[in-house]
Amino acid sequence: MSNITVAVLAPNGFSDALGKKGTTSDITFYNLKRGESTVTFIEPTRYPEKLSSLFYTISLADRVILVVDEITATFGETVLMLQCAGKAHGYIIFRNYLSPDQIAPLIKGTVLEHYETIENDPVGLREKLLDAAAKMTAHQKAKEGGNGGTLPIDHHFNVKGVGVVVLGCVTHGVIKKHDSLKVLPTAKTAQVRSIQKHDDDAETAVTGDRAGLALKGIEADDLDRGYVLTNDQAIKCSSVVTGRAQLIKYWPAPLKEEMVIYLGHWMQFLPARLTKVTAEGDWRMPELTFTLEKELVYPPGARMVLHYLEGGKLRVVGTFTLP
Incomplete structure (x- = not known):
């Protein structure tokens, strides 16, 4: 089975015509299946009220569907988020009655410049994405093994007769039934009792799969969104991180120490206090040190999106890359 996850950035409910509605919270999932091919659609249900809703949706996605029916500040913010998240x-x-030439100046030099313009045809779009998912199989299998698997949690709950179940998308590697996984940033571990992918039982979940894992050895109260299940020894946790930032060209002034910036990575959207700023030359590319109350979970070389919730209409700051 192969899966692709698609962010649907459109008026809420647009995905009703694309798949069957599943888990709903500040982000809403829709599922589409044909044979061994599956597509997971996600909508940012609480955006623009909650910027995190947009970040989570885009962070999870392999591909993006952007519906443009008016040019607003929300459209601009969405473009900035897609660019910073590197969704190409x-x-x-x-x-x-909007046309490509009307937004061309607004997306020039961004990842959106290379997006394909398509018709508003749900049937054709479903077929296009299912075909794309089918072609993912060989690519996914080539990524199996390696240094273990990693799954950030986006939802978790108790199921009667099953126990603790977590939902998430595998970022890399493979997770197998009966694997023992670290539950980061806690010191706990959990064993995979069973795996489901789009309601079918499975022995493994590989890169790109959306999966439900039934766990033993841990309680639902021990978990939270953003926690990471992994047996990859390279994954780190820290409450102090230092890296290089690149601010968007619209950001008006240098960042200042003591600002509270939200770091977005995987399913984490964490407030962090800026404790050190070092800018030699270009102030838009400073070295930053952040201190967090809750530990950040990340792999070496992780790239994150910086958000400033007090920024009014400009809430996307730029990117932050760790060594």
Whole structure:
């Protein structure tokens, strides 16, 4: 079975025509299946009220569907988030008589410049994405093994007769039934009792899969969104991180110490106090040190999105890359 996850950045409910509605919270999942191919659609249900809703949706995605029916500050913020998250594969649907030339100046030099313009045809779009998922199989299997698997948790709950179940997308590697996984940033471990992918039992979950894991050895109260299940020894946790930032070209002034910036990585959207700023030359590319109350979980070389929730209409700051 192969899966691709698609962020649907459109009016809420657009995905009703694309898949069957599943888990709903500040992000809403829709599922589509044909044979061994599956597509997971995600909508940012609480955006623009909650910027985290947009970040989570985009962070999880392999591809993007962007519906443009008006040019607003929200559209601009979405473009900035996609650029900072590096989401290079996507489709644009124009409505309300808008055309590509009207947004061309706004997306020039961004990842959206290479998105494919498509018709507002749900049937055709479903087929296009299922075909793309089918072609992922060989690529995914080539990634199996390696240094173990990693799954950030986006939802968790108790199921009667099953126990603790977590939902998430495998970022890399493979997770197998009966694996013992660290539950980061805690010191706990949990064993995989069983795996489901789109309601089918499975022995493994590999890179790109959306999976439900039934766990033993841990309680639901021990878990939270953003926690990471992994047996990859390279994954780190820290409450102090230092790295290089690149601020967006629209950001008006240098960042200052004591600002509270939200770090977005995987399913984490954590407040962090800026404790040191070193800018030699270009102030848009400073070295930053952040201190967090809750430990950040990340692999070496992780790239994150910086958010400033007090920024009014400009809440996306730029990117932050760790060594």
